[in-house]
Amino acid sequence: MKNKPVYLRILTLAGLIVALALLLVGSLRFYKVYETGTEEFGILTFYKIGEPQMVVDSTFHGVIRKGEKFYSTYDRSKPRGKTACPT
């Protein structure tokens, strides 16, 4: 059987490095997610959540985007339990 051409092997290795780099960068990223309806004295409270939590939240509309800010759609101080996507 013919082996993969050299350029494809190089692409595979490059892809592997990119994939691992994306996972590493992703695991180090954090987002500010503001609580809705908790504005006190003009100050918005927010949670800092990591990319893995953002992925989880994206599976059930746990975060919505308004302008440039992200807002939580649920109370993060309480245990969430299983939540399904409303769509």
Add this chain to the structure above:
Amino acid sequence: MVSKRRISQIFSLILLHSSWGLELKWLCNPVLSCHSCVLSWFACPIGVFVQYSGYHLFPYIAIGTVLLVGLLLGKLLCGWVCPFGFLQDLLYKIPTRKFILPRWTGNIKYLVLIIMVFLLPFFLGEETMYSFCRICPASALQVTLPNMISSGFQAAPLATVVKLSVLVVVLLIVIFSSRAFCKVLCPIGALLAPLNFLSFWTVKLPTDNCVPCQKCDKACPADNSPSKRISAGKAPNRSLDCVVCHECRSVCPKKNRKNRYNQ
């Protein structure tokens, strides 16, 4: 006899939908299985891409995971794990007249991926009615239909009717054309297709002495003519539409016994 692939598909169907408590939804599993199903373990990469496009964020972990799995396995999960692929395989077994879709229809899935997964949610927001999630037949089967049944078939909104109609059309077409959804519409297939050329997973040639019996072509669920690549000495899975099912190997009458899958 039930093949190893069928056993893998049955186990995957059960295991992917058996999360009674713990979830691993920070991890994307590149198969068409909706994360809205309360029993699913993993996130659907397409659902995550749709949301992230609406958030105007780059999905580092989701893209990294899909790229990593794709580079390691190619489209192996499509053939051995995907529950919706399994359903299509079963429906295609219904004895009727069969047909092969024109080759150009295979390009539609790339447009679906670019337009309905990335562009429209980016410009119209993550909750747009025009994202792929709103027509996803796997989501309709796993989430929309059970929700309708549990609510006692109350008046359904137009979006639900559209979603269920797409499901019915897809299920009807896959009876007549093998893996038609995978070939034409599946955005995960579109993402993984180019990685078939790069993946470490290789379906080894069934034989060094290929006779043009074309049994592999008839067995191929993707109607992908593996005989051309086998007779040219290339791995049968080095093709955009191959679902890496290994059927071409298992039906080969000249199969070399010493030559096993590279797994």
